[in-house]
Amino acid sequence: MALTNNDILKKIRVALKLRDDNIIEILKLVDYNISKSELGAFFRKEDHPKYMELQDQILRNFLNGLIIYKRGPMEKKPSLPKTEG
Secondary structure (H helix, E strand, O other): OOOOEEEEEHHHHHHOOOOHHHHHOOOHOOOOOOOOHHHHHHHHHHOOOOOOOHHHHHHHHHHHHHHHHOOOOOOOHHHOOOOOO
């Protein structure tokens, strides 16, 4: 049985010991706002009436935010001087 996006988020949350506030903060790093209740819906069991399936875009935003959260923002690369040809 394949893992769902919800399963992936749950496993990352446990592995990195993240709390709901941490996940909300991580998503804010990539300008994605989510409420605690909406986030909680992703962690419910599939048969729960308020369960929500985690969309690819939200997981992608979370993973991009997690990189910033763990490593810091990407430094700008110095631009190379233009060569005349």
